[in-house]
Amino acid sequence: MAAPESGDGNNGAARMVTLISSDNTRFEVEAAAASLSQTLQLTILDGGGGGGDGIPLPNVDSATLSKVLEYCIKHAPAAANGGAPNATAVDRAELERFDNEFVNIDQSVLYSLIMAAHNLEIEGLQSLVAKKVADMIKGKSPMEIRRTLGFPDPTPEEQAEMNAHMLEYGWAYE
Amino acid sequence: MSSDKSDDPEWQRRPAPRSPISSARCTPYHPGSCLVPESLAASSSCSAKASVMVNHLAVASRHGRVMPPDVLFDILLRLPAKDICRFRAVCRHWLSLTSEPLFIDARIARQQGPLIVASFHGDGKHVHLMDSSGRVVKRVPSMEGLALVRSRLDLVCVADMEGNCSVIDPVTGAVSHLPNTPPELDWWGNIPVTKDDSVFNAFLLGRVDSTGDCKVLRLSRVERERTYHLISCVLTLDDADGVQRWRPTGRPEFIVNTHSGVVVGDAVYYFWWTAMYPDPEQDQWDLIRKNGDVPDCIARFDLEAEKWTTISGPCLLDGQDVWTEYFSMLSKSSTLAELRGNLVLAHNFSSRSLLDLWFLIDTESCLWVKEYSIWTEQVIPSFMRIVKPLLLLDDGRILIFLGHRPGALFLYDPSNVVFSRLDTAYVDEVGLYTGRVLSLQSAIKVQ
Numbered sequence: 001m002a003a004p005e006s007g008d009g010n011n012g013a014a015r016m017v018t019l020i021s022s023d024n025t026r027f028e029v030e031a032a033a034a035s036l037s038q039t040l041q042l043t044i045l046d047g048g049g050g051g052g053d054g055i056p057l058p059n060v061d062s063a064t065l066s067k068v069l070e071y072c073i074k075h076a077p078a079a080a081n082g083g084a085p086n087a088t089a090v091d092r093a094e095l096e097r098f099d100n101e102f103v104n105i106d107q108s109v110l111y112s113l114i115m116a117a118h119n120l121e122i123e124g125l126q127s128l129v130a131k132k133v134a135d136m137i138k139g140k141s142p143m144e145i146r147r148t149l150g151f152p153d154p155t156p157e158e159q160a161e162m163n164a165h166m167l168e169y170g171w172a173y174e
Numbered sequence: 175m176s177s178d179k180s181d182d183p184e185w186q187r188r189p190a191p192r193s194p195i196s197s198a199r200c201t202p203y204h205p206g207s208c209l210v211p212e213s214l215a216a217s218s219s220c221s222a223k224a225s226v227m228v229n230h231l232a233v234a235s236r237h238g239r240v241m242p243p244d245v246l247f248d249i250l251l252r253l254p255a256k257d258i259c260r261f262r263a264v265c266r267h268w269l270s271l272t273s274e275p276l277f278i279d280a281r282i283a284r285q286q287g288p289l290i291v292a293s294f295h296g297d298g299k300h301v302h303l304m305d306s307s308g309r310v311v312k313r314v315p316s317m318e319g320l321a322l323v324r325s326r327l328d329l330v331c332v333a334d335m336e337g338n339c340s341v342i343d344p345v346t347g348a349v350s351h352l353p354n355t356p357p358e359l360d361w362w363g364n365i366p367v368t369k370d371d372s373v374f375n376a377f378l379l380g381r382v383d384s385t386g387d388c389k390v391l392r393l394s395r396v397e398r399e400r401t402y403h404l405i406s407c408v409l410t411l412d413d414a415d416g417v418q419r420w421r422p423t424g425r426p427e428f429i430v431n432t433h434s435g436v437v438v439g440d441a442v443y444y445f446w447w448t449a450m451y452p453d454p455e456q457d458q459w460d461l462i463r464k465n466g467d468v469p470d471c472i473a474r475f476d477l478e479a480e481k482w483t484t485i486s487g488p489c490l491l492d493g494q495d496v497w498t499e500y501f502s503m504l505s506k507s508s509t510l511a512e513l514r515g516n517l518v519l520a521h522n523f524s525s526r527s528l529l530d531l532w533f534l535i536d537t538e539s540c541l542w543v544k545e546y547s548i549w550t551e552q553v554i555p556s557f558m559r560i561v562k563p564l565l566l567l568d569d570g571r572i573l574i575f576l577g578h579r580p581g582a583l584f585l586y587d588p589s590n591v592v593f594s595r596l597d598t599a600y601v602d603e604v605g606l607y608t609g610r611v612l613s614l615q616s617a618i619k620v621q
Contacts, residue, residue, distance in 0.1 A: 134252035142263035
């Protein structure tokens with residue numbers, strides 16, 4: 001149920017919403033920041049998450065949620081500006097610097113972020129982590145990827161397919 | 175442990191998915207498609223991190239942590255075309271995911287920067303649009319007999335020396351044939367060019383930033399009574415009055431090498447034609463010796479104002495009192511190019527196995543800066559003179575066209591000092607296409 005004083009959340013002082021992580025930690029955050037999540041946006045527009053209520057996020061633990069919200073808070077002003085077409089180069093550079101720092105993290109955190117960004121549908125964060133993972137696997141050979149993904153050694157038939165691919169697309173292996 | 179289903183590679187469980195699948199979002203879910211760690215040790219260096227990450231992917235697979243297909247789609251989409259091609263060999267799931275039209279379209283839509291337009295050697299009927307890895311994304315019908323004109327626009331121009339010139343829109347396939355009206359020798363009192371005159375035409379296509387008008391510059395070199403004359407005309411595509419006609423402009427102060435032209439922004443640049451002036455010190459010194467230390471050896475045509483001026487070249491030699499040598503360097507081993515919006519003079523210093531790229535940083539003051547000095551020993555034979563840089567990629571690599579009818583495309587990676595040849599047929603000429611690749615409808619798989 002919406003708290004009556006929540007209104008539309010568009011006027012007056014910044015409206016706050018509460019998010020509850022899987023381990024029951026409560027996070028109070030501006031509605032504008034939480035609304036970067038497509039999943040949460042509708043609930044928040046409907047007045048959810050205000051007052052004593054909170055929006056439970058059973059798939060996101062507190063460590064990850066705190067990281068996710070750090071991202072949302074940083075990006076909310078620019079997003080509110082409609083992608084900030086009139087943002088200065090300095091603003092943009094600052095966001096870029098923040099993003100680079102943000103994904104310079106332990107891989108377990110990165111994985112949690114990937115899942116959280118996916119579940120919460122935070123577009124900017126999804127791109128950011130996808131780009132990070134892409135950068136990490138760039139340049140690897142198919143065998144390296146297979147081995148490390150725990151695939152068993154290829155059968156002779158599979159090996160033949162891989163060899164044929166390498167023969168046909170030699171340039172991609174140089 | 176070994177019985178954990180999520181551990182099985184899909185090659186063992188799924189039939190070969192060679193048939194096209196309509197949507198990536200409908201790809202049969204496979205848990206082994208991409209697995210990510212549960213807990214990983216932090217690592218300081220980036221490359222070490224990557225390997226730690228991938229090592230832990232294996233560990234993670236035993237824990238059954240999986241990445242949704244959407245996420246895998248999103249990650250693979252961000253890889254360079256070359257990696258995508260290579261990763262098709264990882265497993266059939268990756269092969270099918272990256273071969274789907276939806277994936278290919280999304281990948282093309284993400285394409286950063288312009289596409290390469292090339293006319294392949296021996297194929298006069300088409301021009302091909304390729305991404306920076308050499309993958310053909312579209313084949314466009316062209317006029318047989320007309321050669322591709324180097325440009326950097328959302329249009330493609332083809333022409334011949336006889337004065338035929340057509341402009342093609344690769345999205346719609348619409349072709350505009352420009353009138354082939356002969357030039358007039360206007361400074362001789364409008365004497366029309368006759369059949370006895372030998373006329374050689376060269377075309378360049380550019381766009382005026384301020385108005386958005388596309389203009390074609392036609393330089394006609396007329397030989398009459400053993401003397402060369404240049405006639406310069408422009409034509410505005412889609413002119414307001416609906417009539418496309420060639421308007422005479424002034425002419426450059428000296429005869430330029432009509433092969434050397436390049437468009438940079440809304441200006442066109444040409445070299446001084448050394449063959450015309452065997453001894454610049456005696457013949458035409460007053461034409462080229464301006465204020466600076468280096469002579470004005472480059473003619474510039476402003477497409478907006480439709481006026482010719484001249485600018486000086488970079489200081490190629492330490493002691494430049496031997497101007498004959500300087501001009502010989504220009505004509506024999508240099509090309510003009512456009513990189514990053516700057517005019518670039520590429521000087522192939524073959525005796526030193528160096529390709530120097532000089533950037534014109536400031537047009538007003540003619541400030542040239544040598545930003546690259548590329549070691550070319552393994553790649554560029556000393557006799558190879560036509561070395562044209564084409565494009566600076568976002569990752570710092572430089573696309574270079576080497577040779578002449580046919581030539582080949584190379585990528586130079588300055589950080590690793592490595593040249594690699596693009597996997598394409600031999601090409602006669604190349605340019606860039608800056609149009610919206612989204613509107614290229616569908617990718618055509620061409621050999």
